[in-house]
Amino acid sequence: MHLTTKDRILHFIDFKGITKTTFLNETNIKRGFLDKDKLSASVSDLLLEKIISTYPEIDLLWLITGRGNMLKQGLVYESDSKSSSEYESCPIPVYTLDTITNSSHPVYNGAKDSESALLIPHMPNCDAALYIHTDTMYPILRTGDIVCYKRIADVNNIYWGEMYVMDISREEDENYLTLKYIHQSELGEDYVSLRSHNPIYPPQDILKKNIRRMGLVKVCIRYNCLV
Structure with a gap:
C-alpha cells in the first residue's frame, strides 16, 4: 500500500x-x-x-x-501528552545489552535482577533501559551509552526506519539481542531489513517470525566521557 x-x-x-x-x-x-x-x-x-x-x-x-527515519537522528524527544500517566516519574530497570545472550536474559522480563534503576523527570513512557555493549550504532551511540525502550507486542506494528532493541532467534535454536534500525525488506512482507548506523555492518534481512521480542527505542543517553 x-x-x-x-x-x-x-x-x-x-x-x-x-x-x-x-x-x-x-x-x-x-x-x-x-x-x-x-x-x-x-x-x-x-x-x-x-x-x-x-x-x-x-x-x-x-x-x-517516506525515505529515511521519522525522527532526526542523535536527539532525544518526549511524548507531548500532558496526562499525569504519561509524565509519571517512575524508575525503570537498567540492564546490559550484550551482543549474544540466551533465552533467560532478564532484559524483557521486568525489574527482577536489574543492575540499577533510571529516573528522568518527564521522560516518555519506557519499560526498561539498556547499557550498550555493541558498536552497531557507532558513532551516534557508543559502548556505555544507554537506550530506553518501550515494549512492542505486535511485530507488525513497526515504525519503519526507527531504532529497536530485538531478541532474535536463529535457526540453530540460539537467540541474541541486537540494536538496529528496522526497514522494509525487498524480500516481501514476511521479512524486515535490519540496518546498523555503523557502516562496517551490512544490512540483514530476517523473517519477522524470528523476532521473539522487541522494543522501540524512545530515549538515548550519550556519555561524552566515561572517566
Whole structure:
C-alpha cells in the first residue's frame, strides 16, 4: 500500500501519543485536514512549514517521501501528552545489552535482577533501559551509552526506519539481542531489513517470525566521557 504524507503524519501523531485535535491545534491547521476522505490529498508547502515549525524533530525527507527515519537522528524527544500517566516519574530497570545472550536474559522480563534503576523527570513512557555493549550504532551511540525502550507486542506494528532493541532467534535454536534500525525488506512482507548506523555492518534481512521480542527505542543517553 502506498502511504501518503498524511498517512505519515498519522504515524507521527500515534508515536507522540497525542490526539489529532491536539496536533491540529498546535500546528494551527484547520479541522478536516486529516479526515479519511482527504488522506490522499497533497500537503502544501505552507502546511509542511507549520508542521516542521511545531515539531522540529520530524525529518522532512521522511515526511514528504517516506525515505529515511521519522525522527532526526542523535536527539532525544518526549511524548507531548500532558496526562499525569504519561509524565509519571517512575524508575525503570537498567540492564546490559550484550551482543549474544540466551533465552533467560532478564532484559524483557521486568525489574527482577536489574543492575540499577533510571529516573528522568518527564521522560516518555519506557519499560526498561539498556547499557550498550555493541558498536552497531557507532558513532551516534557508543559502548556505555544507554537506550530506553518501550515494549512492542505486535511485530507488525513497526515504525519503519526507527531504532529497536530485538531478541532474535536463529535457526540453530540460539537467540541474541541486537540494536538496529528496522526497514522494509525487498524480500516481501514476511521479512524486515535490519540496518546498523555503523557502516562496517551490512544490512540483514530476517523473517519477522524470528523476532521473539522487541522494543522501540524512545530515549538515548550519550556519555561524552566515561572517566
